[in-house]
Amino acid sequence: MDILFLVLLAVASYIYLYKVQKSLSKTNFTNLVYLYFYHLLFGLYYYFFVFGDSIGFWNQSSILSFETFLYCLTEQKGTLxxxxxxxxxxxxxxxxxxxGTMIYTFIGFLGVSYFYRLSILLIPENPKINTFSLFPFLFFLPNLHFxxxxxxxxxLLFFAIGIASLALTDLKKKWIFFLFALFLSYLVRPHITLFILVALAMSILFGQSTALYKKVFLSGIMVGLLLYILPNVMEFARLEEATLDSFNSFAETKASKLGSVNNSTAIDISSYPFVFKVFTFLFRPLPFDINSIPTLLAALENLLLVxxxxIGFKFAYFKSIKSAPFVIRFMVYFLIIGTVAFSQTLGNLGIMLRMRNMFLPAILFIFYWHFYYSTIPYRSLNKGSHKNI
Structure with missing residues (x-):
């Protein structure tokens, strides 16, 4: 049975790449194929050398009773x-x-490919620093795949966020994919769904070219969805009430607990100032945190991001983001919301890297757009790529 499914995965990969090839240039398609095999290498590495909770996810599922399966499917979210x-x-x-690892590796590659295709759609020309091209180089960052x-x-969350972002390029035609992404993220981590909805609502409300009636209508839908899922998010996070004091208490307690864990990547951020917490979430580990080869790779990657x-401050971030396509502005809000939330609660560099991976595409898109917009005279994007919902 394993051999059959591995063959089916290979066939599915070929079919997907064949279909995508029609919408890409020869160079962009070649780079996507490189990304596929690059991502596959990370899947193999993870299976042979990383013994994390993914083994437990698979082995525990293999011994579930049917009754427990139904309970986990219909009544629970997250791990269950x-x-x-x-x-x-x-x-x-x-x-x-x-x-199982190869199945999830394929799902992860789909997420990578959605972001890859989105960057081609939204950014007309390759952003550069002097003569060095950032695309597709940044898509080969190790943590994006690991x-x-x-x-x-x-x-699954990386995959869902990729679907949601690509669907927002034409929500009228792709709304069903956006709803699927929301549903999947809600079942995996309900608070991420909350982040997506808040980011979308903010993108609509602060969109300069969005018609007023669309702002009112779409924002009303977002508020309704937020109110619907908020109780479940609070229950998932074990918050007693949706207040700032409640969140601060939750953040301080969780940060202190994670920071006191006896392992090599635990750091106590409970006493850090807000800005330092944000920097730690976005850009650590750094060279002074290195204690293993994976940490070394992460530190080198973070040095590049820093x-x-x-150097991006040579130009105005606010100006470029203000002029960015709707989807990139959505990513900016999503990044800000996630960074503020997670930077206050996480006290373990390994967990930070895992959580940050959901927001890493947003960071890459900010850089792609910023360096494109700042170095090339602004010109209209392809029809449909810059319009608001």
């Missing part, structure tokens, strides 16, 4: 939902953890 999702391949079909190939929540962020 992942158990239910893996039940059929791991339990009913008896697929191995290796095959945390989106394993069995578990991170890969470098891009700093």
């Amino acid at each position: 939902f992942i158990y239910a999702l893996n039940y059929i391949p791991a339990n009913v079909l008896g697929l191995s953890y290796f095959t 945390w989106s190939c394993a069995v578990g929540k991170d890969t 470098f891009l962020f700093v």
